[in-house]
Amino acid sequence: MSSLSRDDVAKLAALARIEMTEEELVSLSSQFGMILGAVARVQEMDLTGVVATSHPQPIENITRPDVIVASLTPEQALSGAPAREDARFRVPQILGEAE
Amino acid sequence: MINKTAAEMAGALAKGETTSVALTQAHLDQISAVDSKVKAFLHVDTAGALAQAKSVDAKIAAGEKLSPLAGVPLALKDILAQEGIPTTAGSKILEGWKPPYDSTVVAKLKAAGIVILGKTNMDEFAMGSSTENSSYGPTFNPWDLSRTPGGSSGGSAAAVSSFQAPIAIGSDTGGSIRQPAALTGIVGVRPTYGAVSRYGLIAYSSSLDQAGPFGRTVLDTALLHEVIAGHDAKDATSVNAPVPAVVAAAKSGDVKGMKIGVIKQLQGEGYQKGVQTRFAESLQILAGLGAEIIEVDCPSFEYALAAYYLIAPSECSSNLARFDAMRYGLRMGDGPGASAESVMNATRAAGFGKEVKRRIILGTYALSSGYYDAYYGSAQKIRTLIIQDYAKAFTKADVLVSPTAPTTAYKIGEKVDDPMAMYLGDVATIPVNLAGICGMSLPAGLADEDNLPVGFQIMAPAMQDQRLYQTGAALEAALLSKWGAPLLTKAPALGGVR
Numbered sequence: 001m002s003s004l005s006r007d008d009v010a011k012l013a014a015l016a017r018i019e020m021t022e023e024e025l026v027s028l029s030s031q032f033g034m035i036l037g038a039v040a041r042v043q044e045m046d047l048t049g050v051v052a053t054s055h056p057q058p059i060e061n062i063t064r065p066d067v068i069v070a071s072l073t074p075e076q077a078l079s080g081a082p083a084r085e086d087a088r089f090r091v092p093q094i095l096g097e098a099e
Numbered sequence: 100m101i102n103k104t105a106a107e108m109a110g111a112l113a114k115g116e117t118t119s120v121a122l123t124q125a126h127l128d129q130i131s132a133v134d135s136k137v138k139a140f141l142h143v144d145t146a147g148a149l150a151q152a153k154s155v156d157a158k159i160a161a162g163e164k165l166s167p168l169a170g171v172p173l174a175l176k177d178i179l180a181q182e183g184i185p186t187t188a189g190s191k192i193l194e195g196w197k198p199p200y201d202s203t204v205v206a207k208l209k210a211a212g213i214v215i216l217g218k219t220n221m222d223e224f225a226m227g228s229s230t231e232n233s234s235y236g237p238t239f240n241p242w243d244l245s246r247t248p249g250g251s252s253g254g255s256a257a258a259v260s261s262f263q264a265p266i267a268i269g270s271d272t273g274g275s276i277r278q279p280a281a282l283t284g285i286v287g288v289r290p291t292y293g294a295v296s297r298y299g300l301i302a303y304s305s306s307l308d309q310a311g312p313f314g315r316t317v318l319d320t321a322l323l324h325e326v327i328a329g330h331d332a333k334d335a336t337s338v339n340a341p342v343p344a345v346v347a348a349a350k351s352g353d354v355k356g357m358k359i360g361v362i363k364q365l366q367g368e369g370y371q372k373g374v375q376t377r378f379a380e381s382l383q384i385l386a387g388l389g390a391e392i393i394e395v396d397c398p399s400f401e402y403a404l405a406a407y408y409l410i411a412p413s414e415c416s417s418n419l420a421r422f423d424a425m426r427y428g429l430r431m432g433d434g435p436g437a438s439a440e441s442v443m444n445a446t447r448a449a450g451f452g453k454e455v456k457r458r459i460i461l462g463t464y465a466l467s468s469g470y471y472d473a474y475y476g477s478a479q480k481i482r483t484l485i486i487q488d489y490a491k492a493f494t495k496a497d498v499l500v501s502p503t504a505p506t507t508a509y510k511i512g513e514k515v516d517d518p519m520a521m522y523l524g525d526v527a528t529i530p531v532n533l534a535g536i537c538g539m540s541l542p543a544g545l546a547d548e549d550n551l552p553v554g555f556q557i558m559a560p561a562m563q564d565q566r567l568y569q570t571g572a573a574l575e576a577a578l579l580s581k582w583g584a585p586l587l588t589k590a591p592a593l594g595g596v597r
Contacts, residue, residue: 009460016416016463017423017440018456019448028460031518035461038519041405042477045484052479053486055306055336056292056535057561062335076199080427091425092437 004032100125102597105171105265105319112159112170119152119159119170123214125596126172130216130263133595138238139248139258141177142185143217148172155212167346168322169212174264176255177218178225179310180299181205184215188301189223189233189251192422192429192450202299203331204268204310211326216264219254223452224419225272225303227251228524230279231515232454239511240283242551242590246508249279249524252313256283259313260587262597266323267313272304273407274504274528276311277540281503281554284542284586286320286571287313289528291561292535293338296331304414305336307407307532315587317541317571321349324564340562348565352572355389359570360496364400365527371506373546377553378502381543384577385570395492395499399484400530406485407529408522409465409478416462419455422447457518486534493560498570501527503540503554531558539567541575542586552586 004012006029013020020028074087083090100122103111111117127145134140155170175181178188180198182205187193201209208215222232230238230253240248241261248257252269256279259267269276271289280287288311295310302308310327314320328342361382366375386392424430424446425439432445451459465474492499504524514521531538536558543555555574559566579585 004464008464012460012463012467014444015467016459017420017443017447018451018459019444020456024456028457031457032461032464034519035408035457036464038522039405039408039461039465039474039478042402042409042481043473045399045402045477045481047477047480050480050483052476053482054479056486056533057336057338059336062332064332072199079199080196082424082428082430083433089426092433092439092442094439096438 003036004029101129101262103265104316105168105314106316106322108171108265109168119155119214120149122170123148123152123172123216126216126264129595133261133593134263136239136244136593137241137257137261137263138236139174139219139254139261139263140217141187141220141235141254144184144215147184148214148216151214155214158212166211166326168326170214171266172214172216172264173208174217174219174255174258174267175205175215176221176252176267176269178221178270178301179204179268180301181215181218184218186218188225189221189235190450190452190455191234192446194429196427198299200299203296203333204327205299207327213326219258219267221254222251223455224301224415225251225270225275226415226454226458228274228278228521229514230254231511232452234452237511240508241593242284242508245510247282247511249282249504249508251275253279255313256280256285256287259315260285260590261593262595265315266319268310268327269313270300270308270310271532272307272411273532274525276313277528277538277554277556278504278524280313280540282508282552284552284590285313285315286317286539286541287311288320288324288539288567289531289537290324290328290564291338291537293336294328294342294537294562294564296334296337298331298333302418304411305418306414307411315585317568317575318346318349321345321568338562343562343565345565345568348568349572351569352576354385354570354573357390357498357570358496359385359390359392360395360492360499361392362400362492362499362501363394363396364398365501369505370502371546373548374502374506374553376547377543378555381555381574381578382500385574388573388577393496395495397488397492397530399481399488402481403485403530403533404522404526406478406481407525407533409474410482410533412458412462413465413475414462416459416466419459422450454518482533485530489530489534489536498566499558501556503527503556507546507549507551507553527556536561537564537567539571541571544578544582544586545589
C-alpha cells in the first residue's frame with residue numbers, strides 16, 4: 001500500500017486539477033514510496049479508543065447579528081480578476097456542449 | 100542606529116533623538132547595501148515606508164500618545180495581505196496580485212505606527228524549511244551566504260539578522276518562525292494557536308497556521324507580540340481572552356523555583372554535537388539561576404512528524420483549491436475551446452512549484468476514500484496523543500525545552516531533492532503546532548564545529564505565552580553576560596553598516 005504507481009499519481013493529479021508532465025508523474029511516484037513509508041508510521045501505534053483531533057482548540061459556530069457592514073466594493077473585488085466583463089468575473093466555459 | 104534594539108529605537112524616537120524618517124531611511128540604506136546578497140525581500144516599499152514614517156513623526160511632534168513601537172520599521176512575511184502591496188506567498192500563481200484589503204496583523208501594525216519596509220521571501224505558501232521552495236529564488240543566511248536561513252519565514256529571519264529590520268513578522272505552521280530564528284541567531288515566537296488573527300494570512304494548514312514575531316532580543320519580540328495579538332471577530336478560531344502579559348514577563352526574566360522539563364524524545368541521537376553542547380550549557384545556566392531541571396517523557400512525539408506530514412498536506416490540498424484562475428492570480432490556457440477545468444489544470448501546473456504540488460497530491464491521497472481512516476484519521480488520533488503527552492508533562496513542569504532544530508544551517512541545495520531529509524529538520528518544532536500551544540526559539544550560542552547559531556526552544560501551555568518570555572529573558576541575560584556582546588556581533592557585516 002505504501003507506494004503509488006505513475007497511474008495513481010496521474011489520477012490524483014487530475015482530481016487536484018494539476019496538469020503534470022510524464023517526468024513529473026514518474027518522479028512523484030518514485031518519491032511517494034519513501035514519503036508514504038515514513039508517514040505510514042502513524043499506523044504503528046495502537047489507536048483503539050483514541051478520539052481524533054481536527055483542531056487544537058474547542059471550536060463552535062460563531063454568528064453575528066445580521067446587519068449590513070462595510071465590505072469590498074465591486075471594483076475592489078474585481079481588482080485582481082484575470083478577466084472581467086462589466087462588473088463581473090469572466091470565466092472560461094463551465095459546462096460542456098451536451099450539458 | 101540600525102544595530103540598536105527596537106526598544107532602544109522607540110526610546111530614541113520618544114525622546115526626539117531621532118526621527119522615524121531617519122530610522123526608516125537608515126534601514127532602507129542597509130537593504131540597498133546588503134540585500135543583493137541576502138535576498139530577504141521580495142518587495143521593498145520605499146515610498147510607502149517613508150510616508151508612514153513621516154506621518155508617525157508628525158504625530159510624535161504633535162505630542163500624541165503612541166504605541167511603544169511607533170515609528171520603528173519592520174519586515175513583513177509575504178504571506179500576509181497588505182492593501183495595494185504585491186502579496187505572493189512566494190508563489191508564481193499570485194505574481195502581481197495586490198490585495199484590496201489589509202490582513203488584521205497589518206491593520207494592527209499600521210494602527211501601532213509601525214513602519215512596514217516591505218515583504219519578505221518565503222517557501223511557496225510556507226511549505227518548506229529552507230526558503231529554497233520560493234518561486235522567486237532562495238534567501239541566503241547572513242552568517243554564511245552559502246547556507247539557507249531556514250524557513251519557511253527565512254526572508255524575515257534573514258532581514259532581522261542582517262540588520263535590515265529590527266523586527267519582523269513570520270508565520271509558523273510546523274516551525275517556520277522558530278527554526279529560521281534558530282538558524283540565523285535571533286528570537287522567534289510562535290504564539291498560542293488563535294492568539295494572533297489569521298484574517299488575511301494566506302492559508303496553508305488552517306488548524307496549524309499562526310503568525311508571530313521575530314526580534315533580536317526577547318523584549319523586542321514581546322513588544323511586537325503585544326501589538327499583533329488579540330481577539331478578532333473576523334477569525335472564527337481567534338481566542339477570545341486577554342493577551343498574556345508578555346512584555347512584563349520579558350522585563351522580569353526570573354526563573355527561580357521554576358520547573359523546566361527536558362523532553363526525552365527531543366534530544367540525543369540525530370542532533371548535531373554542537374547543538375547538544377549549547378543546549379546542555381543553557382540548561383546548566385537555567386539551573387544556576389534557580390530553576391529545577393527535570394526530564395519528561397512524551398512517547399507519542401516519535402510519531403509527530405508522520406502525523407504532521409499527513410495533516411498539513413491534507414489541509415493544504417483543500418485550502419489551495421481556491422487558486423482556480425477565476426477570481427484573482429494567474430490564468431493560463433484561456434481562449435477558444437478552453438474549459439474552466441482545462442484552464443485550472445494549466446494554471447495550477449504553471450503556477451505551483453514542486454513542493455506545493457507534492458503536498459497537494461499527498462493530501463489528496465491521504466483524504467481519498469479508502470485511505471482516509473488509515474492516513475488522515477490515524478494522524479488526527481496521534482494528534483490527540485500528543486496533546487495528552489503535553490498536558491501530562493505540563494503537570495510536572497512550567498515550561499518544556501529542547502533544541503529548536505537538530506542541526507545548524509545547512510548548505511543551499513543540500514536537501515532540496517530529498518524531501519524526507521528536509522522534513523526531519525522540523526522534528527522538534529512540529530509537536531507545538533499539532534497541540535496548538537506556544538513556543539519560542541532564542542539563540543544559545545554557536546556550534547563549536549561550524550560557528551553557526553544554535554537555537555534553544557521553550558514551550559508553554561496554550562495562552563501561557565508569558566512563560567516563554569519569562570524563561571527566555573532570564574536565559575538571554577545570562578548568555579549575554581557570558582558572551583560579553585550580542586551573538587550577532589559575531590556575524591559578518593556583508594558590506595552594510597553596523
